[in-house]
Amino acid sequence: MRGFRRMASAAVLMVLGLTGLAVIWSAYDPAQSWLAVTLGTVLPSFLAVGLVVAGFWVVVTDELDGQTATRMLEWSVAGMAGVGTLGGLALFLQRQGYVIHRPLYVVTSTVVSGALAGFGIGFYEVWTDRQRRELEREREKLDxxxxxxxxxxxxxxxxxxxxxxxxxxxxxxxxxxxxxxxxxxxxxxxxxxxxxxxxxxGPDNDPPSEVDLPQLLHGEVERLRATRNDDAISVAEPLPEVTVRSSPALGEAVSVLLKDALADGGRATVSAAIDGDGILVNVTDPGKTKADGGEQFLGGPGSDVGLSVADVLVERAGGELEVGKPHGSVTIRLETV
Known part of the structure; x- marks a missing residue:
């Protein structure tokens, strides 16, 4: 059984559309030019028919419940009130002595146009809200x-x-x-x-904050040194004393790049340099070479996955990831505060 609010919303839309059709065609004058007929009768009629179709769709569709149908009706009423004000202005001017031809037609046309525009806005709002809720549900499942x-x-x-x-x-x-x-x-x-x-x-809910870059880099290096060979990771001192606006994802990205460089017994060097209004953080793996003697990307097995993960994390942190193939390094470009 269809909900009362849903049926009531559909009835209001269809009655409004049919009333608009009746008023529009009552003002039809076959003696008018084709342009006047097109703009004054045919086009408004299409808008009125659109309201009737919208009301019929509200009845037959399975995509709406009573709450969303009412919400769309509220937008239609808001559209009527907004655009219909122009029709009300025409009546006001007529009372002030101005000559307004077919004032009822003017009011009806503006009300129908506003109602259809409001319905369109309401439909878009309902559809986007549904998409957002579906994405949230899918995200919860993935989490x-x-x-x-x-x-x-x-x-x-x-x-x-x-x-x-x-x-x-x-x-x-x-x-x-x-x-x-x-x-x-x-x-x-x-x-x-x-x-x-x-x-x-995982969810990306961490807001950006000001981060002391040297402290962050030294912290990630020390965490890895606690579980690996101290000599495997080096820091090119001194690091520039700068603050960046970022999120915890930046530390995770640096950690991923370091682990990638250390894969399969490798080594890693962390450095940073000022670049205009920003700063470049480099993680370099100087010891790994290809079979032909040329330098390769960071890491051993799975390095492509590591770079892909780091790229997502750096983007979350508000930076850009650049792979410096000739130098065997990966660069994180960040803006300073």
Whole structure:
């Protein structure tokens, strides 16, 4: 059963459209020129028919409930009040002694035009609001899936890596030890990949704030040094004492680039330089080369994924990511405060 508000909204629109048609055609004069007939009768008639069709659509569609139908009617009424004011002005001028031909026609045409325009605005608002809610629902599903994947997969990989470590301690076979070492490295790569994908799959709700860039870079370097070889990461001192407006995604991006550079036993150097009104942060991996002797991008296996993740994070942080192929480096371009 159709809701009362929905049926009432449709009835108002159709009655308004039919009334407009009756008034418009009552003023039809076949002696007028074709241009006058087109502008004065045909075009307004199309607008009135549009209102009738809109009311019929409200009745038959499954896309609306009572609340959204009422909202569209409210916009139609607002349009009538807004544009219909011009018709009211015509009546006022007539009372002041001005000659206004067919004042009822003028009022009806402006009211119909305003109602149809308001309905269009209401339809757009309802449609965009529905799209936004659908996107929010899909986002919630993805966030839930991301949390499940991160929790179960990382827990499973941590157990697997622990068992690999135990197996290495219990064997003296050099070949088995080498295979277990390789399994451990590949397992760590999977953990890193899951963490990187989770970083960009999560919600981006952190507002931008002023960030002390040298402090941020030193903090990310020290965090990685705590779990890796201290000599694997170096900082090109001194770093410029600047403040940038960014979000926590900037630190995550730097961390991803550093891990990418350190993949498979690599090294990384962090540097920064003032560039006009902005600053360039470089993460360079000088030790990795291609088989032909030319320099390559950062990282070993999975570096393309790392760069893609970093690109998304840098964009969230309000910067731009540039890959300096000739120098084996990746540059983050930021604006200073």
């Amino acid at each position: 839930h899936l991301n949390r499940l994947l991160r929790h179960h997969l990382l827990n499973g990989m941590n157990v697997l890596l622990a068992k690999v470590d135990l197996a290495r301690e219990r064997t003296d076979d050099l070949q088995v030890t080498a295979d277990l070492d390789d399994a451990h490295v590949r397992g760590e790569e999977i953990v890193t990949l899951v963490e990187q994908v989770s970083a960009i799959a």
